[in-house]
Amino acid sequence: QVQLVESGGGVVQPGRSLRLSCAASGFTFSSYGMHWVRQAPGKGLEWVAVIWYDGSNKYYADSVKGRFTISRDNSKNTLYLQMNSLRAEDTAVYYCARDPRFRVATAYAFDIWGQGTMVTVSS
Amino acid sequence: QSALTQPASVSGSPGQSITISCTGTSSDVGSYNLVSWYQQHPGKAPKLMIYEVSKRPSGVSNRFSGSKSGNTASLTISGLQAEDEADYYCCSYAGSSTHVVFGGGTKLTVL
Numbered sequence: 001q002v003q004l005v006e007s008g009g010g011v012v013q014p015g016r017s018l019r020l021s022c023a024a025s026g027f028t029f030s031s032y033g034m035h036w037v038r039q040a041p042g043k044g045l046e047w048v049a050v051i052w053y054d055g056s057n058k059y060y061a062d063s064v065k066g067r068f069t070i071s072r073d074n075s076k077n078t079l080y081l082q083m084n085s086l087r088a089e090d091t092a093v094y095y096c097a098r099d100p101r102f103r104v105a106t107a108y109a110f111d112i113w114g115q116g117t118m119v120t121v122s123s
Numbered sequence: 124q125s126a127l128t129q130p131a132s133v134s135g136s137p138g139q140s141i142t143i144s145c146t147g148t149s150s151d152v153g154s155y156n157l158v159s160w161y162q163q164h165p166g167k168a169p170k171l172m173i174y175e176v177s178k179r180p181s182g183v184s185n186r187f188s189g190s191k192s193g194n195t196a197s198l199t200i201s202g203l204q205a206e207d208e209a210d211y212y213c214c215s216y217a218g219s220s221t222h223v224v225f226g227g228g229t230k231l232t233v234l
Contacts, residue, residue, distance in 0.1 A: 037169075045161070045169065045212050047223035059222050100174055108216040108223050109159040109174035116168055 002026035002112055004096050009117030012086055022079040022096030022114055030054070030074035033099035033106035036081050038092035039116075048094070049081065053103055064090075086121045093118050126151065126224030127213055134232040140201040143229045145213030146194060151224055153194040157216035160189055160198045163228075164209045172211075173198060200231075208233040 008020040022034070036048040049060045049070040058070050069082040079096050094117050097110035128146040135141040145152065145160075152158055158176045161169035171180050173189035176196065186201045196215070200207055213226040 044228045045163075045214070045225045047214075047225065050222070059219075061222070095168060100171070100180070107159075107174060108157050109171060109214070110161070110169070111171045111174070111180055113168040113170070 004098065004112055004114035006094065006096050006114040006117040009094065009119045011120045011122060013123050014087060014121055016086055017082070017084045018086065018119060020081040020083065020094055020096075020117060020119070022081075024077045024079065024098075027098070027112075029072075029077040031103045033101065034070075034072060034079045035097045035099060035106075035110055036070060036079075037095045037097055037110060037113075038090075038119075039095070040089075040092040043092075046092070050099070050106055050108070051079070052106065083119070086119075088121050091119060091121050126217065126221075127215060127226035129211075129213060129226035129229045131227070132230045132232065134234055135200075135203045136234045137203050137205065139203050140199060141203060141231065142200075143198045143211055143213075143231070145196040145198070145215075145226050147196070147215055147217075147224070148194055151194075151215040151217035151221075152191065152196050154218070155216045156191070158189065158191055158196040159214045160187075160196075161212045161214065162207075162209045163212065169212065203233050205233050207231060 067085045071080045098112040099106040100111040101107045160173040163169040177189045217224045
């Protein structure tokens with residue numbers, strides 16, 4: 001079945017780095033744009049980044065621009081989020097999510113979600 | 124403070140209909156037909172209910188419908204059921220600078 005599974009979360013000190021992964025299965029990963037969306041404890045949803053299906057375009061929220069990098073390896077059906085210079089306010093559950101559009105510009109919607117991975121930034 | 128404004132809570136009785144509003148600006152909701160809605164139960168990942176203003180993904184009940192007028196989008200749930208009790212978030216594309224904005228979420232209580 002269609003599935004996204006995140007990994008790589010954990011507790012990290014402020015200023016350090018962490019890399020999240022999202023393994024996709026059950027669909028043609030290389031044909032869909034992919035997003036990262038986060039949710040701080042008890043708070044609402046916040047979009048983090050998007051990467052086009054072919055990796056040709058990448059965009060970020062202002063809150064993470066210059067610190068986070070989204071990438072993908074279509075040969076491994078895997079999405080990544082490299083997070084550098086982490087701050088306390090980056091503490092959240094991070095979800096990877098698929099864009100519903102097939103092989104075209106993204107719809108900026110999220111039709112398949114992973115279960116999320118928790119990132120805690122604390123000294 | 125969220126970019127899109129939603130009521131903090133709404134409630135309704137089983138069988139009734141409710142509407143959740145999502146107010147943005149001419150830079151987001153008003154300019155693009157890229158509004159989506161998500162349902163989130165406690166401790167679970169969000170679920171897409173509506174995308175591109177009014178499109179319903181396969182498997183989502185036709186009791187859920189979406190619309191937009193000017194800078195305000197709306198999600199209507201008809202024939203309320205107990206399992207509809209959840210948090211609901213709206214989302215909109217907001218142009219090439221901001222990209223995506225979410226609403227603060229609305230807690231739906233089924234009485």
